[in-house]
Amino acid sequence: MAFEVKKPGLATTVQDLGRPGYYHLGIPLSGAMDQEALIAANLLVGNDAGAAGLELVFMGPELVFRDDALVAVTGAELPPKVDGAPQPTWTTFTVKAGQTLSFDYLRKGARAYLAIAGGIDVPVVLGSRSTYALGALGGFQGRKLAAGDVLPVGAPQRQVPAGRSLHVSLRRNGLEDPAVLRMLPGLYWHRITEAAQGGFFADTWKVAPEADRIGYRFKGGNPLEFVPREPPFGAGSDPSNIVDACYPYGSIQVPGGTEPIVLHRDAVSGGGYFMLGTVISADMDLIAQLQPHKPVKFVPVEMEEALEARAERKAEIDKIKAALA
Amino acid sequence: MATRYSYGGDEHIFVEVDEEMSLDAFFKSLSITKAVRESQIKGVAEVCPANASFQVKFDPDVIKPADMLAELKKLEDQAAHSEAVIDTRIIEVPVFYEDPWTHETLMRFRERHQDPNSTDLAYTARINGYASNEELVRAHSGAPWFVSMVGFVAGLPFLYQMVERARQIESPKYLRPRTDTPKLTVGHGGCFGAIYSVRGAGGYQMFGITPMPIYDPKQETPYLRDFMVLFRPGDIVKYRSIDRDAYDAAIADVEAHKFYPTMRDVRFALDEFKTDPGAYTGKLEDLLHGV
Known part of the structure; x- marks a missing residue:
């Protein structure tokens, strides 16, 4: 089984649930930025939760199928079409050999996930099929898709009918306005003044155009004021510099104190900018669905609340698994 | 050198061995991270040594953040007495x-x-x-x-x-x-x-x-x-x-x-x-x- 890429879309990549274990050598997790959406898409078509699918960003691709395939599209509201005929999202449908799967314009969210029964069968590299484009690793030839690429699809593992749907209550693709990202203050939080700490939460930030799998940049808040210091040896003279250290996934760095960057699944693993805290694990998937210019508020939480949110999210995914078992 | 511990969200612990760079800080970070790897603490996902600090990614569903922190502090004490030879x-x-x-x-x-x-x-x-x-x-x-x-x-x-x-x-x-x-x-x-x-x-x-x-x-x-x-x-x-x-x-x-x-x-x-x-x-x- 295979399909051919007629038009690649904006930044379409092969992703599974990621490649843990190599961050200490600078190779990040990668994998679907909205993990819940990819899991739902996979389970809908009868794949294992961690099969490889396509992550579609802002603008979908045009794909010509060489064999009949059962597919599902979840995540952002990016309406699929088969030979021009509209198809439902969060629902399985069939694409027949020779037919073209394309997408209407984006209605909501930022990243949609396409699962194909059997999963995309690119080689497993360091335990994962995910694309890490910065390192030219994994996925399809280590890069985003291009016109003319032919991607192999595995053999379907289970027979699942077309028209199988995930109940609306279990679909997550809406975001509040402004969107709320909960974070645990910490790391180098003490480097900014109390007034700046308060201001960071009081300000409404907007997603900047520089928002990708490596990190999301935010604009529009007030510059952060630093606590004066003698620069430690090796850190550099800018008040936002630190001796180069590891960056947690979800950590919020603010180079020069002006524009916060939240690192995501293709994170640079370390560097010399201070971080003021970390977005909690439960809210990482939400970032995947933020469009440029979307207003965002950062809200501080304690560890206990972060763990409760994590448990709630796990329960949510368990419900999806139960519904599609 | 004063070691500073901080949570990086609910999945990471960040440990700054020293604010400034030195070979002493680097060796201490290297020896603690080696000890963490060898300790086989359940729930540790990734151990990342850096210049004068390190980071441990862990699964809070397996080990509570406070327990992970306590384990790291124990290992820091042990590492402080180890010889800086690699x-x-x-x-x-x-x-x-x-x-x-x-x-x-x-x-x-x-x-x-x-x-x-x-x-x-x-x-x-x-x-x-x-x-x-x-x-x-x-x-x-x-x-x-x-x-x-x-x-x-x-x-x-x-x-x-x-x-x-x-x-x-x-x-x-x-x-x-x-x-x-x-x-x-x-x-x-x-x-x-x-x-x-x-x-x-x-x-x-x-x-x-x-x-x-x-x-x-x-x-x-x-x-x-x-x-x-x-x-x-x-x-x-x-x-x-x-x-x-x-x-x-x-x-x-x-x-x-x-x-x-x-x-x-x-x-x-x-x-x-x-x-x-x-x-x-x-x-x-x-x-x-x-x-």
Whole structure:
């Protein structure tokens, strides 16, 4: 089984649930930025939760199928079409050999996930099929898709009918306005003044155009004021510099104190900018669905609340698994 | 040195061994991370050593954050009593200083530099008190460097010069980062060296380029067939200045899959190094060249 890429879309990549274990050598997790959406898409078509699918960003691709395939599209509201005929999202449908799967314009969210029964069968590299484009690793030839690429699809593992749907209550693709990202203050939080700490939460930030799998940049808040210091040896003279250290996934760095960057699944693993805290694990998937210019508020939480949110999210995914078992 | 612990969200613990860089802080970080790996604590997902700090990623569904923190503090106490001795490798890295490719790039981003009328190397030589570019190159390639961290992007080594602090080369990063850096650029920022493993953005001063692959996701390079990343924290690097002919010859060998770096296993003892850095690194270099 295979399909051919007629038009690649904006930044379409092969992703599974990621490649843990190599961050200490600078190779990040990668994998679907909205993990819940990819899991739902996979389970809908009868794949294992961690099969490889396509992550579609802002603008979908045009794909010509060489064999009949059962597919599902979840995540952002990016309406699929088969030979021009509209198809439902969060629902399985069939694409027949020779037919073209394309997408209407984006209605909501930022990243949609396409699962194909059997999963995309690119080689497993360091335990994962995910694309890490910065390192030219994994996925399809280590890069985003291009016109003319032919991607192999595995053999379907289970027979699942077309028209199988995930109940609306279990679909997550809406975001509040402004969107709320909960974070645990910490790391180098003490480097900014109390007034700046308060201001960071009081300000409404907007997603900047520089928002990708490596990190999301935010604009529009007030510059952060630093606590004066003698620069430690090796850190550099800018008040936002630190001796180069590891960056947690979800950590919020603010180079020069002006524009916060939240690192995501293709994170640079370390560097010399201070971080003021970390977005909690439960809210990482939400970032995947933020469009440029979307207003965002950062809200501080304690560890206990972060763990409760994590448990709630796990329960949510368990419900999806139960519904599609 | 005062160790500082902080949670990085609900999945990471960040440990700053010291706010400033030193070999003592680096060795302490390296020995605690080694202890964490060997301890087999359930729930540990990733252990990432950095220059003077480290990070542990863990699964809070398996081990509570507070329990993970307590385990790390225990290991820190044990590590404080361990000897700073490591078995490691010394690896020679040939460098074509002031090469045409980094030169073209640094000219392209000149308006982002502190000194638009100079080159990165000439600027660094001047602010560090060297009389000429050649003198800086001699200092840069004279003493070995520790790989104190691997990261930023896949396989990129951060390097710390093994000389007394007063003699360490220091330079600021670009005023605004470049959007382009040639692959295998040998750079410098703050007190750290770096070898850019992939082409991409960067803020370090660019001194030259090495023909020697250090990251190969296709694993066609003979010495990267077992694993695609060459460097590990704790490796020792010795630069060797080469000219255009030697660079071209090395590239031809790389393309024919016939290039092998010169490297030797060595034992490094921090106390002996600190007693007489010059003599100690001289011995390491003799070892590298089989004297």
